[in-house]
Amino acid sequence: MLINPVKRAYLALESWFNISFGTEWNPLYHLGTLSFFLFWVILVSGIYLFIPFHGSLDGAHASVEYMTHDQWYAAGIMRSLHRYASDAVVITVLLHMFKEFASGRYRGFRWFSWVTGIPNLWMVVTIGITGYWLVWDEMAQYLAIGSAQLMDAVPMLSGAMTRNFVSGGMTDRFFILIEFLHLLGQPMLLLFMLWLHVKRLSNVNINPPRGLAIGTFVALLALSLLNPALSHAPANLSMVPKEIHIDWFYLNVYPLLEYWPAQQVWVLTIGVTVLLMMMPWLLPRKDGAKAVVDLEHCNGCGICFDDCPFDAITVQARTDGARYEHEVVVNAALCGACGICAGSCPASNPFRSSRAELKTGIDMPQLSVDKMRHQTRETIATMSGDLKIIVYGCEHGLNVKRLDSDDVQGIRLICSGMLPPTLVEYALKQGADGVMVTGCRHNDCYFRFGNRWTRLRFEGERKPILRARAERERIRIHGAAEPDKREIEQDLEEFRQHLRKLNETVEQAPQATD
Amino acid sequence: MADLNQKAQKVKFWQYLLQAINYSVFMGLIWYFASAPSVRLIEDDEAMITIAFAHAGQLREPCRMLSQEELNKLPPNMRKLDDCPRERSPVTVEASLDGELIYNESLPPPGLFGDGGVDVFYSAKISAGEHKLSLKMNDSVQIEGFNHGFEQQVRVDPAQILLVSFQKKQGFVITGGKQ
Numbered sequence: 001m002l003i004n005p006v007k008r009a010y011l012a013l014e015s016w017f018n019i020s021f022g023t024e025w026n027p028l029y030h031l032g033t034l035s036f037f038l039f040w041v042i043l044v045s046g047i048y049l050f051i052p053f054h055g056s057l058d059g060a061h062a063s064v065e066y067m068t069h070d071q072w073y074a075a076g077i078m079r080s081l082h083r084y085a086s087d088a089v090v091i092t093v094l095l096h097m098f099k100e101f102a103s104g105r106y107r108g109f110r111w112f113s114w115v116t117g118i119p120n121l122w123m124v125v126t127i128g129i130t131g132y133w134l135v136w137d138e139m140a141q142y143l144a145i146g147s148a149q150l151m152d153a154v155p156m157l158s159g160a161m162t163r164n165f166v167s168g169g170m171t172d173r174f175f176i177l178i179e180f181l182h183l184l185g186q187p188m189l190l191l192f193m194l195w196l197h198v199k200r201l202s203n204v205n206i207n208p209p210r211g212l213a214i215g216t217f218v219a220l221l222a223l224s225l226l227n228p229a230l231s232h233a234p235a236n237l238s239m240v241p242k243e244i245h246i247d248w249f250y251l252n253v254y255p256l257l258e259y260w261p262a263q264q265v266w267v268l269t270i271g272v273t274v275l276l277m278m279m280p281w282l283l284p285r286k287d288g289a290k291a292v293v294d295l296e297h298c299n300g301c302g303i304c305f306d307d308c309p310f311d312a313i314t315v316q317a318r319t320d321g322a323r324y325e326h327e328v329v330v331n332a333a334l335c336g337a338c339g340i341c342a343g344s345c346p347a348s349n350p351f352r353s354s355r356a357e358l359k360t361g362i363d364m365p366q367l368s369v370d371k372m373r374h375q376t377r378e379t380i381a382t383m384s385g386d387l388k389i390i391v392y393g394c395e396h397g398l399n400v401k402r403l404d405s406d407d408v409q410g411i412r413l414i415c416s417g418m419l420p421p422t423l424v425e426y427a428l429k430q431g432a433d434g435v436m437v438t439g440c441r442h443n444d445c446y447f448r449f450g451n452r453w454t455r456l457r458f459e460g461e462r463k464p465i466l467r468a469r470a471e472r473e474r475i476r477i478h479g480a481a482e483p484d485k486r487e488i489e490q491d492l493e494e495f496r497q498h499l500r501k502l503n504e505t506v507e508q509a510p511q512a513t514d
Numbered sequence: 515m516a517d518l519n520q521k522a523q524k525v526k527f528w529q530y531l532l533q534a535i536n537y538s539v540f541m542g543l544i545w546y547f548a549s550a551p552s553v554r555l556i557e558d559d560e561a562m563i564t565i566a567f568a569h570a571g572q573l574r575e576p577c578r579m580l581s582q583e584e585l586n587k588l589p590p591n592m593r594k595l596d597d598c599p600r601e602r603s604p605v606t607v608e609a610s611l612d613g614e615l616i617y618n619e620s621l622p623p624p625g626l627f628g629d630g631g632v633d634v635f636y637s638a639k640i641s642a643g644e645h646k647l648s649l650k651m652n653d654s655v656q657i658e659g660f661n662h663g664f665e666q667q668v669r670v671d672p673a674q675i676l677l678v679s680f681q682k683k684q685g686f687v688i689t690g691g692k693q
């Protein structure tokens with residue numbers, strides 16, 4: 001199957017990290033939470049640095065030099081951590097963007113998270129700019145003049161900022177304004193933007209796995225000790241700094257001002273930003289049909305509300321006069337059409353109404369639970385191999401139809417999370433020797449929680465659970481992306497051997513009693 | 515529940531080594547791009563001239579005394595004896611270095627009524643050393659040619675900024691460099 005080259009590149013990187021970090025600590029699965037962790041490092045180190053920092057044009061550089069050299073073992077390390085964690089966050093945010101883009105998680109119902117995410121990168125960059133300004137060294141002078149040129153190019157503004165700075169108009173009052181922006185104004189705005197960014201997600205996690213957090217912190221600390229952050233010479237507005245060792249993560253736009261007028265730099269940056277924000281509509285993808293509630297079969301238990309990854313379900317007072325207290329409502333604009341709700345509904349039990357059409361409380365029009373049951377029954381009935389293995393797989397992981405053979409048949413789902421655990425039990429009852437469930441790679445579900453909820457349901461830790469009567473020896477879960485066919489085939493072969501042994505044991509058991 | 519899923523596997527020793535390599539690459543990227551490649555702003559034998567000042571051009575038309583007839587037409591509370599139009603003249607600045615014109619710009623007065631002051635800003639690299647600097651400015655449409663002028667021999671050191679400003683009483687003022 002063809003995968004676009006961007007996705008293939010991403011999956012290759014993901015595979016490499018899976019080898020070295022394992023699926024639990026793979027940083028690519030935790031780019032958002034890793035960014036949050038780096039923010040904590042920046043925040044704590046920043047608060048520490050604020051104590052000895054002198055917020056004036058005359059005192060700023062000297063106080064930073066004091067921290068860097070005289071108190072290198074404490075404030076100096078804090079300064080380096082502050083700086084390098086800030087650089088790291090640009091990388092994690094860019095990788096986060098790349099990952100979401102490569103895996104197509106930016107369009108359709110996800111447009112909101114994508115569009116509100118892009119400005120966050122600029123927010124981060126502007127906080128970095130004001131941070132460098134506060135050192136008031138030659139680099140601060142360089143970016144102060146560059147920023148003034150950029151501001152002067154904005155229509156409706158007075159256009160006097162550059163003139164004002166170079167003719168000695170940089171005052172302590174202005175410096176304190178920058179300090180206020182860096183310490184309070186910009187971080188508060190970023191916090192608000194981050195809240196907006198995750199507003200359409202449920203169960204938002206902002207903490208990376210401990211192992212990854214420790215590893216990242218140790219790496220930052222090592223870098224801080226090996227290459228402490230240093231300042232340039234103090235700012236001197238009567239001299240041009242000869243050479244600036246700029247931080248390319250934050251100040252990459254400024255060198256362009258040497259070649260282009262400020263207006264052109266604005267056109268480029270705004271153009272790229274708008275282009276990125278328009279991506280959901282430039283490369284659109286239509287969402288599947290949204291989940292539909294059937295009140296006749298919904299008792300308002302709210303499990304689907306708990307499981308919905310996109311906060312698309314709400315629980316409200318009953319409107320149909322039924323004896324239940326609540327009912328659920330789907331907000332179609334937020335619904336990701338993943339079907340996880342259908343998998344979570346206790347009414348999605350294939351053993352109910354085995355002859356009639358299976359109706360459930362919440363279902364997907366394009367692939368109903370009844371249709372899944374029908375497919376399962378039909379597929380098992382037509383299989384001719386010595387074993388009958390059903391592989392349920394999601395649309396975003398490995399295409400399970402590629403595994404089809406005499407003894408293996410794949411059934412494609414929208415998401416592995418839409419598979420009711422009782423359907424697995426049903427498949428075994430219908431004559432399947434084994435059932436394998438594949439979702440996206442572990443911790444990288446396209447719909448966030450599909451493979452996690454499936455695992456927890458099968459382990460009996462989340463409702464609806466896989467019932468005790470289901471033969472767990474005949475069930476496997478294997479997360480797999482499209483390039484993982486060989487790996488899953490190996491696992492499938494082991495599963496075959498395992499099932500054959502089980503079958504032999506079962507066949508021998510009655511003979512022994514005879 | 516054997517083999518049900520791929521749960522978190524314990525990280526093995528060799529994986530820690532690979533992680534160390536990954537972290538090293540990550541930190542190496544930060545190490546390098548946090549300060550390199552550097553940007554060269556000026557060569558060793560170069561200096562900079564910057565012309566930067568704010569100045570309001572003179573009123574485009576002088577104040578005029580109103581005639582009694584005109585005053586009578588006005589409401590009693592608005593009978594001001596003179597009429598001073600707000601619109602100002604554009605400011606034209608010309609700078610030459612060693613006889614070569616380096617800057618020539620006419621800046622219209624900003625504002626809805628064209629009554630604002632202009633911000634003059636020009637900055638360019640020049641060679642360090644001695645130069646003959648000549649500055650001219652016109653700030654009145656009533657006057658042809660230039661009504662402010664300045665010419666001086668200046669010496670500017672490498673990387674130094676020769677700052678030219680204008681003050682109403684003193685005219686052109688040079689800071690930086692030796693005159």
